[in-house]
Amino acid sequence: MTFGIFLLVAALMAGVESVPTISSINNLSSMLMKGYNKNTLPIADFDGKFELNVEVFLVALGDIDEIEERLSTVLMFIYTWNDVSMRWNSSDHSDIQNLTMTWSKVWKPILLVINPHQEATQSHSERTSMTVGYTSDGQARLLELVTFHTTCDLDTTAFPFDIQICSIQLYISENDAYEMRVNPSWSKSGNFEKENGAWKLIGRNIVGGDKSGFVISFQLERKPLFxxxxxxxxxxxxxxxxxxxxxxxxxxxxxxxxxxxxxxxxxxxxxxxxxxxxxxxxxxxxxxxxxxxxxxxxxxxxxxxxxxxxxxxxxxxxxxxxxxxxxxxxxxxxxxxxxxxxxxxxxxxxxxxxxxxxxxxxxxxxxxxxxxxxxxxxxxxxxxxxxxxxxxxxxxxxxxxxxxxxxxxxxxxxxxxxxxxxxxxxx
Known part of the structure; x- marks a missing residue:
């Protein structure tokens, strides 16, 4: 009888320890950040290529300024990669499966615009979340909302029945000593609902370039009624x-x-x-x-x-x-x-x-x-x-x-x- 009660108490104690607590999460965060260098590419073998998946979501199609030849768009980027320095055994840490870290303390991709408009300011990026999410196997996820003001060479020969193709040339900043493979794709969850009053989006394309660059293109048809x-x-x-x-x-x-x-x-x-x-x-x-x-x-x-x-x-x-x-x-x-x-x-x-x-x-x-x-x-x-x-x-x-x-x-x-x-x- 006494032995049965002991087993029951032991089982209850084990169940309590398996529930994540603030203390266990803080301990795990401190352990992972010990010796972590956010300036180093998070890859185990530097002879291979670092894989970075970029999912693009079109939030809003802004204005096209025909005079200044400028395209304004709002895009959301969902970055996913594997950080080998952010792996842990969940059974050893109160069964913690997910962990969030402040994005300023960990490695994250830095998006650069190759064809910005000359009047565009540098503060064009807005983080959707201030944290990077990790799973126990090292998979990282970051969301970023960006407002772009880029150049667009307009061909107005057929104005006002013209079709324009505007591109946004992007580059993921990296250390040139290591190779990175960027895999861009459109989000499968859909796109914006609000249409532009002067232009109709009739096509979109995203193409990966050499090294860390990729190009997002929009095909726009002018609405000539006005x-x-x-x-x-x-x-x-x-x-x-x-x-x-x-x-x-x-x-x-x-x-x-x-x-x-x-x-x-x-x-x-x-x-x-x-x-x-x-x-x-x-x-x-x-x-x-x-x-x-x-x-x-x-x-x-x-x-x-x-x-x-x-x-x-x-x-x-x-x-x-x-x-x-x-x-x-x-x-x-x-x-x-x-x-x-x-x-x-x-x-x-x-x-x-x-x-x-x-x-x-x-x-x-x-x-x-x-x-x-x-x-x-x-x-x-x-x-x-x-x-x-x-x-x-x-x-x-x-x-x-x-x-x-x-x-x-x-x-x-x-x-x-x-x-x-x-x-x-x-x-």
Missing amino acids: MLVNILLPIIVLALLTPLVFLMPKSSGERVGYAITTLLAISVYMTIISDHLPQNSDPMPLVSIMIFVWYIMNSSSVFIVILNTKINHIKDKRPLPFLLRKFVYLTRRIRRVKRLHVSVTAEGARCLADNNDDDVEKVKVNGNDELPAEKAEEHHHAVVTWQELSVAIDKWCFVLSYLVKILIPVIFFSLMKSKRPSPDKWS
Whole structure:
């Protein structure tokens, strides 16, 4: 009976000792830290390679600054490695299976950014936990949350339908005397839920490099709706309204003012678009070239409107040059009319009437004989006035302006589609 009670008490005492206590954990920590050097790579055989596994978790995709060509991202890194100096027999230490140590007292990987943005500060890293977790077999685990501001070379040729590939080049600091193998991979627990308002993540990739370096790449597609609604569509509508200046009556006096107003409006939109693009010329965005072509066309329209107003107010009776008369005859044939409708002021109408009366009533052959009535009528239709030339110029400029201004966006948008890189098959 007494022996049975002794065995029961012994079993109870053994069970109490197997439960970890603060004292046992402190004793284990002191034992492991005795002689520990945090500046030495924790590897048993320095002839081999030290294995460091890096699991990457995308927390948030920040902003892409097109002007400064800067990418902002928030990533979480989960480092795992085996530290031979942090092994113990759990049965000898109250069955302690896990232990945490202050990260400043033990070896841990130091992450360096190879392509930081020039305005990025050094304090970009934030430890998710201030400790490193260990298991009894020496497996270590460290979590680190990092906000990156890195450079990103943007190709804005197809703006605003462009696809950009931005990379973050990283390096794990090590002692060059020893080799380290970094095994980067994406976290299997998923990625961020919040999407960027201006960009869509369509692909991501992570590639290990030589020694301790690896590269994280993101493939981003711009969401063009904002630029289309607020900039491109208004400027296209504005460009299509410009040829209407050639339909305005010359007597209104608003033709030149209308043309100059549309020219200034396109200039404003050119400034707005330039504020959203990198300040470089290689490559040049096709949309900027398209708007510049429209700007040149509007400038030409202002010149033509001023010149045509001057032609419409010519009062002398001198005949038009041969090529200009042929130009008016061609316009008559295309429109299938004998004379172009001329809308002029009262003074211009008197001048036009004087010209027609002189040509119809006093038509001579060899300076002597008058033409028959039917021949005189034919000659009347053959007479070309400066005012009719002005109308012909308006007709042709109106039609050609619309054809060119509709054709230009079609050509440029086709080029944008061909210049737009196809998405890579990334995860």
